[in-house]
Amino acid sequence: METLKKLSLPAFAASLMASAASAQEAAGLDDKINQAFADFTGPFVSFIFAPFPGTGFPWIVGWLVIAATVFSLYFAFVQFRFFGHAISLVKGDYSDPNDAGEVSHFQALATALSGTVGLGNIAGVAVAVGIGGPGATFWMITAGLLGMASKFTECTLGVKYRNEYEDGTVSGGPMYYMSKGFSELGLPGGKILAVLFSIFCILGALGGGNMFQANQAHQQIAGITGEYPGWITGLVFAAIVFAVIVGGLKSIARVTEKVVPFMGVTYVLAALVIIIMNADQIGWAFGQIFEGAFTGLGVAGGMVGALIQGFRRAAFSNEAGVGSAAIAHSAVRTSEPITEGFVSLLEPFIDTVVICTMTALVIIITQQLIIDPATGNYMLNEAGNAIATVDGNTGVSLTSAAFASAFSWFPYILAVAVVLFAFSTMISWSYYGLKAWTYLFGEGHTKELVFKVIFCIFVVIGAAANLGPVIDFSDAAIFAMAVVNVFALYFLMKVVRQELASYASRLQSGEIRKFEH
């Protein structure tokens, strides 16, 4: 530990630079490490992403969608019944002025959103629509609406069972509701689930919440400046992340947290402008979405293909059921844990139903997907695994091309947005990972520093190399969080139902009412 403390930032950076440079020279060694890692983690990755027999449908996606459906039914579609109430809470209508200065519902929502809004909304949707056709949008929205109930359940529990320490700070999340909630109900195994969840959460934070983001940010920057070694981006990012999470340089985080929502709003506004400019196509686009949802419109895989792509995208994008949002929301001090649940159900709505749908509509309306004039169906590309697009774009470049067809300068804004989204997602996940780390190893300055330094090292690794197997593994780890989390939620959902019944009756009787502002 002493050596870590003594290591100055420049020395730390230099040692990383040296190791990155030698890694480039020894590309052969790189391949060997990749291969060894892939062999070691392969069974786990293939287990998590294994399809249902005879289909291309990964069971983990089914697991999340079934959970979202169960929670929607169990809470009698709380996401629609309390949607208006959730907005009132965010506006502060029910906030006691004497609690002013605590984390507000709006702040908790914004913080959690900045962790989920990102690449999934821009690149992921393009992949879904590119493979599954416009119909994928319909299934994506359906899954997003159902996912609102999962978020509601996990975030209510996150606040209810968090730890409050004497110094006034809080720690919360699935590991706390697993251990405390299970023992409260007299169920065994809560502690084991909590440890499992924490391990997956740390891996997910280092992978999907870090390496994947660094990697994609580098791709974006390199796309504009031309190719250059990834470790340079990695070092710059690592230095900034280090300054924020270790050096306590809050100003950078604050700037990002202010710019990211602005970027999100700009993105949605630009999409709206494009949609309005093509107002005569809106009816047609929705026609394509509905028709494609049930017929496939000649898309590879037909209707099932559209369904798989849509469900996958929603699940990957809004993280409902993964448990990450429960960590973010538990910082709110409220006498009513369920109010955080109501607020959190807006996240899948904003992330998936609004932002993802905007991306999909722009791609459809600007006619990036090529239709065969003879049959009216979509044409497949040469490989036959996706729809043919103008200039053969996929992923981010498909979204970029769709926006560029209306505003030629938009790809630059989009690149900046992707980099900022990546950065804010990393900051959020560094916190989620840290909470899991301290759950396993205990709180303490040195223990926390170890995790933060590891986190920064992984930023460089993520940006430096194209580590396919590592990224597969980290995605798998995020979904492994969902396996453990949803399992626990099934046992704990009755606790949430009691809270809901009590809150609803007090709201009805007027015991809970708005404050005059």
Add this chain to the structure above:
Amino acid sequence: MTTKIVIGLDGTETGERAIAFAKDMAERIGSCELLVVYVIEWSPFTFQTPEENALRHKRREEELELATARVVNPAVEALKSAGFEARGIVRHGDVAETLNDITVENGGSQIVVGRSSADGFKKRLFGSSTQNLVMHAEVPVTVVN
């Protein structure tokens, strides 16, 4: 009936002049309670990192303690020892809005503040807290130079 006068402080010396003016007024009125109010500028609609959120409660307590100990308590003590009935309130929020809310809640009949010392871009864009208070308050406001 006791008249309640609210004194809004911002931790600068203009506050001293506001207190002096309120004392003078209280002496003339007779039965008077002076409410010394300090508002910590805060908005529920800002964007924060998860870590800032986790530490927020602790920070809030520290802010309240600091404002009470440094600004409000000394003023209240000084007023009391000068023979006035006085009490202090510290709250987070938008300065103008919160000063007005506290005045209405406590049945205050008048607000006394020092002229704002804030300057720069934000003031040009949104006006100072004093200007906002004068425009939106539900009771008469006296701005002391």
